[in-house]
Amino acid sequence: MFYLKYKKHIEALLFVSGDPITIHKIAQILEIPEEHIKLLIEQLIEDMAKDDRGLTIIKVAAGYQLCTKPELSETLEKLGQVQDTKLSTAAMETLSIIAFKQPITKIEIENIRGVKIDRVLATLNERQMIKEIGRKEAIGRPILYGTTENFLKCFGLNGLQDLPPLAELLP
Amino acid sequence: MFYLKYKKHIEALLFVSGDPITIHKIAQILEIPEEHIKLLIEQLIEDMAKDDRGLTIIKVAAGYQLCTKPELSETLEKLGQVQDTKLSTAAMETLSIIAFKQPITKIEIENIRGVKIDRVLATLNERQMIKEIGRKEAIGRPILYGTTENFLKCFGLNGLQDLPPLAELLP
């Protein structure tokens, strides 16, 4: 393939970017067609599948991200750089309601959970899991909340469609 | 070599650490002798020398560090660049008001455009189209905006006198 020489560029771009990066952006930077980028990434993933490689590429939040192989996590934890990604039960419940019911107002969430959620919302906002996505056309024009790109990234989702189906939980 | 299976661990450790990491520390984490770590890193460097790899390992004072190959720096710099060379409609409208009505304050522009323009002003400023040219002698001493040399250059004007006269534009 003519574009094979760009494999290293993609590996380096993913490394430097840290965050997920879209095919579109890579194509723009390298000035080669998007379909070739896709093929090159697939090749890179294949290369990395070899047992002497510690990294891999995952698809997440509409882009691709370089990361370590999951089987190495135990070793990597010893580095002591693990960030605490834990969310409290209250935060998790609230987040799951927002994820499935977005756009949703604070009061609507409180009606489901039966408790005030101001503090939880602030935490989720700080952790960049949720954001304001508009105002409801109702009395007081309450803020509508939705999930962020970062939410997708943290949960390893490509999009909201990747969430476990809610319908299956119905009694 | 018996410890070959640890190559991927070292690659992953270097990746996650970001900062340089000492052989001693790697040896401690993997619980294998330091001289083997050194050999494994040499092997990794050799692997990465292949032309389809974008990363390499460098030795710095504090240890070893994973980084991109120097020949890729030009491509990687594009990651930080704004690819869009066009101006949005909102930016264009605001710019035209400033061009024809300078010196002018933010509030005065907002009164004409009917919307807040903080972000647009910041963009125009970043893109070197406008600059602060003074303060209005009024309460709050609001900033007065005008166009830049760069603005003239981009529009192919020798000076502001080359702008079409306003009178002809207005009904």
Next chain:
Amino acid sequence: MSDYKIKLEIFEGPMDLLMHLIEKNQIDIYDIPIAIVTEQYIAYLKTLEIFNIDVASEFLLMAATLLQIKSRMLLPRQPQFVELTEEDDPRQELVDRLIEYRKFKEMSAQMENLLKEREHFFTRLPEDFPVKIPVPMGLNINDLVTAFAAVWESSIDDYELVSREEFSVQDKMYDIIHLLYKYHGRIEFNQTLIRKGTKSEVVASFLALLELVKLQRVIISQQERFSTIYITLKE
């Protein structure tokens, strides 16, 4: 206080407590023995020795709801309603809420697993790049004129969008001091404030002036009624 918190943290709220009671008693959620549940619910509230009013009010609200349902179920039914239809069941609304809540409680457990799985993939932080912003390209003077004509036409519309302006009292205080320095420490009241700007700006300016008086940074003086009011900087 801390003692109370430890106990309360077991439950994330009244819904959580109710779910717990239902599970503990192995109750059919569609046929809740309200009397028993209410009794246990209130018994739990009583174990909370110290009340944090914020949290407790939500628990109390649910207690009241339970008691109300209980009393409604005790009321004798009018003879024409021999069969208890779903809509007539005073428990129905609570059941719906519990089912909705349970759905998300289960979902949040699933999502926690997602998060845990994801934690096995380590990523690195983005490298810092100097952001370069290119000068715009392909600009044309006609575009500029067209844009201006467009915006000018729309601005002479009869309607105007009203945007919310925000003025801080602190900024206005700074402005007043600045003006005073400029005019050698003394200015006329009507020369300075309130002349221009929106209502909120005027209000902010006036509040700023009052604040400066309170802080004894300025002195307000007037020789006689209706004469000029002076603001003097106090050094």
